[in-house]
Amino acid sequence: MDTTTRTSKIPSFQQTEINWDNLDKTKLYVVGAGMFSGVTVALYPVSVVKTRLQVASGEAMKRNAMATFKNILKVDGVPGLYRGFATVITGAVPTRIIFLTALETTKAASLKLVEPFKLSEPVQAAIANGLAGLSASTCSQAVFVPIDVVSQKLMVGGYSGHAKYKGGIDVARSIIKSEGVRGLYRGFGLSVMTYAPSSAVWWASYGSSQRIIWSALGHLNDEGNAPSQLKIAGVQATGGIIAGAVTSFVTTPIDTIKTRLQVMDNQNKPKTSEVVKKLIAEEGWKGFYRGLGPRFFSSSAWGTSMIVCYEYLSMFIAPY
Structure with missing residues (x-):
C-alpha cells in the first residue's frame, strides 16, 4: 500500500509514532541493544561522578562535579570513569529487553484505556506514557537492582573510606557471603520508589511535552503533512531535555538516599531514617540535591539520546 495514502488522514505528528504490534521484535532487541550500549559508553562517566558526589564525606564534600571529575582522572585515569562498567553493560541487555517490552505493551493498552474519556492529546499522552514508564521500570528492577548495587560499590571503591574491590564478581561474593542473596537487593524498595516514579515522570513529561511542542508548531491536527526528519529529531530531543529537567x-532526593544506602559497608546496615538524619545533619536539606547537576545532565542526555535512537530504530525496523 502506498505510504502517502495510508497516512493522509493521520495527524502528521502521529506519523512519527510506531505501533508496537507492527515492530520486528528480534531486530528491535538486537539492534537496540547495540545502540543503547553505545549511549551507555558515552554517558557512563556522568553516573560515576554523580554517585561519588552523593556519597562524598569529609574534604570530598567540598568538591563540585568538575572537581570530582578531575580528581577521578588524577587518581585513576580514564579507567576510573568506567568503574563498574562491565557489570552494568552485562546486565543492560536483559534489563532493556524487559523494559522496552513492558513499556510499549503498557503504553498501547493505556492509550486504549483512556481513549473513551476524550481527554486532550497532552493529557492522554501523559497518562499512557506515565503508566508505561512506571510498569517498565517496576518490571525491570528484578534484574537492575543487583547490577546497580554491585556497580555502585565499584564506582566508589577506595573513595571516602569505602572498601575497594577487584571487580564485580568480588563485590557479589562479598555481599552474598555477609548478607546472602538478599544483600544484592539492598535498597530494592527505595530503588523501585526512585526509578519507577522517575520513569513514570520522565515518560509522562516526554509524552505530554511532545504533543504541546507539535501543537505549537502547528502539526497536532495537520493531516498529511509529515514533518522533516530534522524537525522530528528536534522535537524529540527537546522533549527529552524537558523530561530530564522535571525528572x-x-x-x-530519593536517589541520593538510595545511593548512600547501597554503598554502605556490608557490616554497617543503617536504616533509611538514619541515612536521612545523617544527611540533614551534615548538609541540611540541600544535601538531598547532591549530584543534581550531573543527574540532570545524565537524565537529559541519556533520555534524549535514548529516545531519538529508539524512535528512529522503531521507524527503521517497522514493516511498511
Missing part, C-alpha cells in the same frame, strides 16, 4: 528535580 531530576523530582527524584534526586
Whole structure:
C-alpha cells in the first residue's frame, strides 16, 4: 500500500509514532541493544561522578562535579570513569529487553484505556506514557537492582573510606557471603520508589511535552503533512531535555538516599531514617540535591539520546 495514502488522514505528528504490534521484535532487541550500549559508553562517566558526589564525606564534600571529575582522572585515569562498567553493560541487555517490552505493551493498552474519556492529546499522552514508564521500570528492577548495587560499590571503591574491590564478581561474593542473596537487593524498595516514579515522570513529561511542542508548531491536527526528519529529531530531543529537567528535580532526593544506602559497608546496615538524619545533619536539606547537576545532565542526555535512537530504530525496523 502506498505510504502517502495510508497516512493522509493521520495527524502528521502521529506519523512519527510506531505501533508496537507492527515492530520486528528480534531486530528491535538486537539492534537496540547495540545502540543503547553505545549511549551507555558515552554517558557512563556522568553516573560515576554523580554517585561519588552523593556519597562524598569529609574534604570530598567540598568538591563540585568538575572537581570530582578531575580528581577521578588524577587518581585513576580514564579507567576510573568506567568503574563498574562491565557489570552494568552485562546486565543492560536483559534489563532493556524487559523494559522496552513492558513499556510499549503498557503504553498501547493505556492509550486504549483512556481513549473513551476524550481527554486532550497532552493529557492522554501523559497518562499512557506515565503508566508505561512506571510498569517498565517496576518490571525491570528484578534484574537492575543487583547490577546497580554491585556497580555502585565499584564506582566508589577506595573513595571516602569505602572498601575497594577487584571487580564485580568480588563485590557479589562479598555481599552474598555477609548478607546472602538478599544483600544484592539492598535498597530494592527505595530503588523501585526512585526509578519507577522517575520513569513514570520522565515518560509522562516526554509524552505530554511532545504533543504541546507539535501543537505549537502547528502539526497536532495537520493531516498529511509529515514533518522533516530534522524537525522530528528536534522535537524529540527537546522533549527529552524537558523530561530530564522535571525528572531530576523530582527524584534526586530519593536517589541520593538510595545511593548512600547501597554503598554502605556490608557490616554497617543503617536504616533509611538514619541515612536521612545523617544527611540533614551534615548538609541540611540541600544535601538531598547532591549530584543534581550531573543527574540532570545524565537524565537529559541519556533520555534524549535514548529516545531519538529508539524512535528512529522503531521507524527503521517497522514493516511498511
